[in-house]
Amino acid sequence: MYKVDITLKTFHFKRPAITSRGVYKTRQSFFVTLRDTDNPLVVGMGECATLPDLSCDAMPAADYERKLHEFCNRLEETGQIDRDSMRDFPSMLFGLESAMAQLKAGGNIDFFNTPFGKGQVGIPINGLVWMGTFDEMLQRLDEKIKQGFKCIKLKIGAIDFERELELIHCVRSSFSKDKIELRVDANGAFTPKEAMARLEYLAMQNVHSIEQPIAKGQWKELSELCTKSPVPIALDEELIGLNHSDEKKRLLDTVRPRFVVLKPSLHGGMSGTTEWVQLAEERGIRSWITSALESNIGLNAVSQLAARLYPNTSMAQGLGTGQLFEDNISFPIEIREEKLWVKL
Incomplete structure (x- = not known):
């Protein structure tokens, strides 16, 4: 019992x-x-x-x-x-x-008997730059680069798009796409009318991908963008609330994104996330996992799942948000340069 x-x-x-x-x-x-x-x-x-x-x-x-x-x-x-x-x-x-x-797993933090769970390998992660003023975001970008991150995710949509392009250009003026991978997350900030022009500007800066360029629920417009966009599109918010297999298949078959970004607490728990990964792989769609403002307890669970689903991946996962809290729960996981590790 x-x-x-x-x-x-x-x-x-x-x-x-x-x-x-x-x-x-x-x-x-x-x-x-x-x-x-x-x-x-x-x-x-x-x-x-x-x-x-x-x-x-x-x-x-x-x-x-x-x-x-x-x-x-x-x-x-x-x-x-x-x-x-x-x-x-x-x-x-x-x-x-x-x-x-x-x-x-006997109460151990290594849920799935993986090299990551045993502290033998780290999981590559992106550095996350939160929304803020131009100066705040520029400072955070600089911090992430100095911390050794080779992949940086920039949340956009909080300030003027032209200023956000300036931020991206600040990185690209010093680091090529081979040195720093840049991902952006628009959180649905673009309108369908303006989206393509903005995607073309982002493509000039060799942006790796953009999450959710337009607000969720616009499958026809999103499908057109995924077909024509010079920047690969990743779906995030669009997946929320689609908790049954037929709904997931219909979205993936209709929109055909290049990537899906999975948060287990939003996208079906461990089992639902696993199903998303499998359905995406069947359609040639790649994926990565990210945490969603969990404490270290939740972050470890998300990380253990990522280690099981992507055992040999070099693609950066979004697993760094545990650093955000003043009063996080003490836990033997840590970020070293651009990877998340279990501390032995």
């Missing part, structure tokens, strides 16, 4: 995280601690948290906790995670799947 406990913790950002959905100063996470009553000293822990106005299962905290208790009670009663019922609650599914994976 299993026993599940739920606790709530609030994390505080070192500096406000500015996104297309607003400004985050704090972040609430529910933690599920899973035990087998026959061996109660061994535990698995998972993190359940949504992003307001973005997650498909975002709801008031009291309602969220009530629903999470329902699923945890069902796990205690049946001994199984009810994945079918949890499809539309990906953040909760991710937390329970993480806890179960750790419990089955």
Whole structure:
């Protein structure tokens, strides 16, 4: 039999995280601690948290906790995670799947017996430059380059596009695409009318890819952009809320992006993310995984999944957001230059 406990913790950002959905100063996470009553000293822990106005299962905290208790009670009663019922609650599914994976690994942080989990190899990651003023973003770009990142992701859409091009040009004037890979994330900031012209400007700066150039829900326009864009397009927000196989297939077959960017807490938990990767691969679409403002508990789970899904990848993953909090949970993972490592 299993026993599940739920606790709530609030994390505080070192500096406000500015996104297309607003400004985050704090972040609430529910933690599920899973035990087998026959061996109660061994535990698995998972993190359940949504992003307001973005997650498909975002709801008031009291309602969220009530629903999470329902699923945890069902796990205690049946001994199984009810994945079918949890499809539309990906953040909760991710937390329970993480806890179960750790419990089955004997409580170790190496969930899936990978070289990364054993501390033998690191996972290449991108440096993330958050939205801000021109000067703030320029400073953050400089910091990421000095820290040794060979791949940098720049969130755009907060300031004038011309100024954002200046930022990108500042990098390209000193570093070729072979030295620094630049990814941009527009978070749907472009209109369909202006998107192609902006993509052409970005192509002049040898940008690797752009995430979600136009707002989600415009499949026809997005499909046309994916066909004609000189910059490879990656889908992110577009995947949110598509939690069933037929929906996923329809999106991929209609839009035909070059990449999909997967956040397990938004895109179906561990099982749903794995399905996205498989469906994308069948269609020649590449993918990478990124965290979604989790603490180190969630970040480790996302990283262990990435290590299992992409065992030999040289493609940078988006696994660095654990550095954002003043009061993060201490955990044996660290960033060394451009890679995430498990500390032995």
